[in-house]
Amino acid sequence: MPELSVVVHGPNTQDHLTGLLDSLADRPLPDTEVVVAAVGDWARRTAERHAPDVQVLSLPEGTSDAAARAAGAARAGGRWLHFVRAKDGLPPGSTRTVAERVAGLTGTADVLLLDHLRSTWRGSGLPSADGPLLARAGRTGLALDDSAYLLRLTPLLGARVLRAGFWRAHEEQLNGDDEAGTALAALLLADRVAALPHIAYEDRRLRPAGLPPKTPEQHYALVDRYERLLDLARERPAVYTVLYEIMVRDCLRAFTRDGMPEDVAREFFHRASVAALRRRPEGHRRPAGLEGIRRSLLEEGAYTKYRAFQAANRTRRAVRSTVRAGRRQLGTRVRDLQYRRALHRPVDPHLAVFAAYWNRGVSCNPAAIAAKLAELAPHIHPVWVVTDRNAALLPPGTDHIVPGTRRYWEVLATAKYLVNNVNFPNAVVKRPGTVHVQTHHGTPLKRMGVDQLPFPAAAQGLDFEALLERVDKWDYSISSNSHTTRMWERAYPSRYVSLDHGYPRNDVYYTAGAAEIRAVRERLGIAPGRRAVLYAPTHRDYEAGWTPRLDLAALSDRLGEDTVLLVRGHYFYDGAASPLTSLRRSGRVVDVSSYDPVEELCLAADVLVTDYSSIMFDYANLDRPIVIHADDWETYRTTRGVYFDLTAEAPGPVARTQEELTGILTTDAWRDENAAKARAVFRRRFCEYDDGRAAERVVRRVFLGQDEASLPPVLPVGERTPAPTPEEAA
Structure with missing residues (x-):
């Protein structure tokens, strides 16, 4: 019996099925089968090109989603079922991650919850808002009565993996044409649910103008959905x-946003009003403010008043927007x-902004x-730009300016x-005689600058024309290795001079002594002789927030009392509910997300x-072990x-x-x-110019005007002596 059956179902809408099956064929997995319930000839022919790697079940044109899903499930032999609509996608490597997760689940879990991406005709790889909720759930089995917040996850069936026995026991209640209702029903019917806070599904939103208009009954079905679920x-x-x-x-969202004809909107409002009043929990209190007013009007069935309230709100927002714009x-x-006025003053040759x-x-x-x-x-004289909020954290005596102020x-x-x-x-003008230095803050593994253009998740919100105008003001661009130099010149094409001098922040990896290392470890509470593992994951553009990709409590337990985990991330789960609280108290897990500088x-x-x-490129200067955790590399x-x-x-x-x-x-492999x-x-490749004297070379070249030939030469990697290891420092 396969561990996981991926049940792909539906017509080959806009030929999305081709890419979906290609992605699955690229990475055939043991203990995983793919069943395609192909609706229509185009879907059948597309699926048959991937046989025998997939099982093809041919269904006639017009077969409903529910019927196709049921047919695929009946053919599937896996212990777990992942229903994937033919229009949607599976990010590379996600099926492997799901298969490994369900293989480790006990028999008590009925549903596995996944995170997902959103794609539209405009762009792909947009994050969902589900990451923080899934992170809060952690990796242990949960009863919905204790975790009702999980109902707020996007009601997407493809972001649920169902135990096959659970599906068959509740197929009549689970398999309707209302996919969102089915996704919610799965949570309500499950004894326990588990979470996988990783991206494992891609929800492709088809362009509304390319879909048939909703019928009145389809609008009213939203109210019917919740009536059934509340039962x-x-x-x-x-x-x-x-x-x-x-x-x-x-x-309320559907009433406001779905663009219903007037007669349909009035009837929808009436049905929603009846449901809201009849189904209201005993003692339930409406929220305060405008939302409370909306709900009150809905419960009253006050359609005309609600429309007047909407019009008044639009007017109020327009007035506020005008006032704000004027300010x-x-x-x-x-x-x-x-x-x-300040630009007419002489340039001060003794003033530097950092x-x-x-x-x-x-x-x-x-x-x-x-x-x-x-x-x-x-x-x-150096002057630092710092926000008003962070000014109090500056070292004593630091001259600084706050953005937006006159002195700024x-x-x-x-x-x-300007550094x-x-x-x-x-708005900053590049004046003749001024020197702009771009130091960067890492070595590029991920695409940067204009190289992000083909990647919508990374490029979202970026104005590339404005970016290049800023780049054109650079006089110097600092680099730590020739790879970085080439990539900066590719990602930020302009006339600046590349300074192959090394990253000044990495000098400390060659200048720090044993006493400094002992002092840092003491500040962090790391006892002599204990191994310190620094876990520092990066940001993912396709996640709405930072999602822990490791079960840090379990990892800490496996590593034992002699290891301290220093975890540098955005946040842990959700405050006091974090399962790491007791581990933090024990000193075995230390949250260093706010600790600066990271070099320490x-x-x-x-x-x-x-x-x-990119911390790996900097840390490599210390010539200490590095382990890569690449669970979602694809x-x-x-x-x-x-x-x-x-x-x-x-x-x-x-x-x-x-x-x-x-x-x-837990072995010597590290x-x-x-x-x-x-x-x-x-x-040798990525620490090419970092030798402990990068800052000196930059200052002599940029601020003192010395030529390249007179600068301290870069010491070859093999001739450098990094700072002592903690073991040596002890």
């Missing part, structure tokens, strides 16, 4: 209340006037340059040197575990774009699952001879 939840107060809230929300325009005019990470404070390459500047060119624009207008690891605002964390760590973060590579295959050119062992990662860290060889190759 299932009648004896479960917590579940019933959440489901009621979802019903009211969805009905912005006035503020912009004042700013422009102040800035234009900024890092969108004005968060003193850090990264700009901080290392500023520190060396104080040593070699004290006549140049005056300093930007008159400073000779940033991102970009200054579009690297100095404190015996080994780095990361996925695709999805990341496809949606974000990369410059090289990390899994083939990794700095150490590569794990594709948590079990593999645990095996590496630091054996093979790991050392891979790291040596990686260091």
Whole structure:
């Protein structure tokens, strides 16, 4: 019996079935079968081209989704069923991840919940909002009565994997043409559910103009859906209340957004009103504010009043928008006037502006340059750009300016040197005689700049014309290796000069001594002799928030008392409910997400575990073990774009699952001879210019005007001595 049956069903809408089956054929998996319930001749012919890797079940044109789903399920032999509509997609590698997860589930779980991507005709790879809810659920089996918030997940059947026995026991209630209702019913009927907080499905939204218009009965079916579901939840107060809230929300949204004809809208409002009033939980209180007014009008059935309320709200929003726009325009005019006046002042050759990470404070390459500047060119005065919120965190005595203030624009207008690891605002003018230095803040594995254009998830919201206008202001671009130099020149095409001097922030990896390493570990609470594993995953453009990709509690247990996990991520689960609370208290898991500078964390760590973060390139300077956890490499590579295959050119062992990662860290594989060889190759390629004197070279070249020939030469990788390891420092 296969572990997992992927049941693809439906017509070959807009030829999406071809790409879906191609993606499955590229990576045939053991213990996984693919059954295609092909509706119509085009779908049948498309599926038959992939036989015998897929089982093809031919169905006549016009077969409903429910009937196709049922036929595919009847043919399937797996313990778990993943229903995939032929119009949708499966991100690369996701089926393997799902199969591995269901293989480890006990018999108590009936439904596995997945995260997903959204795609439209405009672009693909857009994140869902489900990531934080799935992260909160964790990886243990849950009863819905204790986790009713899971009903707020997108009601998408493809983001549910159902135990085959559960499906057959409830097929009549689960298999309707209302897919969203089926997805919710699966949660209500399950004894327990499990979560996989990874991207494992792609929901393709077809262009509405290409679909048949909804009939009145299809609009009214939304109310009927929730009437049926609330019947299932009648004896479960917590579940019933959440489901009621979802019903009211969805009905009001449909009424407002679905563009129903007037007579249909009036009847829909009436039916929704009756349901909202009849189904309201005892003692239920409406929310305050405008939402409370909306719900009150709905329960009253006050259609005319509601329409008047909508019109009044539109007028109010328009007035507010006009007022805000007027204030912005006035503020912009004042700013422009102040800035234009300042631009007529002479450029100050002894003034330098520094900024890092969108004005968060003193850090990264700009901080290392500023520190060396104080040593070699004290006549140049540094001023840091920092947000008002972060100003209190600056080192004592740091001269700073807050964006938008009068002095901010005056300093930007008159400073000779502008140094940033991102970009200054579009409004900043490049004056003759000024020097703009782009330090960057990492080595590019993922696509950057104009190379992001083919990847909608990464390019979402980017104005590439404005980006290139900012790039055209650069005089210098700093690089740590020749790969980076080539990629920056490709991603940011302009006339700047590449400074192949190394990243100044990495100097500390050669200048730090044993006492500094001991001090950092003491600050972090790491006792002498304990192994410190730094886990630093990167951001994913296709996730709405940071989703933990490891069960850190289980990993900590397997690694034992002698290992401390330093975890640098966006957040853990959801506050006090985190299963890591007790582990944090024990000192075995330390949340270092807010700890700065990150270089100190690297100095404190015996080994780095990361996925695709550029921290690996910096950490490699220490010549300490690095382990790659690449569980979603295919999805990341496809949606974000990369410059090289990390899994083939990794700095150490590569794990594709948590079990593999645990095996590496609980044996000598993390630091054996093979790991050392891979790291040596990686260091030669990516630590090419980092030798401990990068900041000095930058200051001498940019601020003191020395020519390249007079700068300290870059020491070959084999002749460098990195900072001592924690073991050596102890």
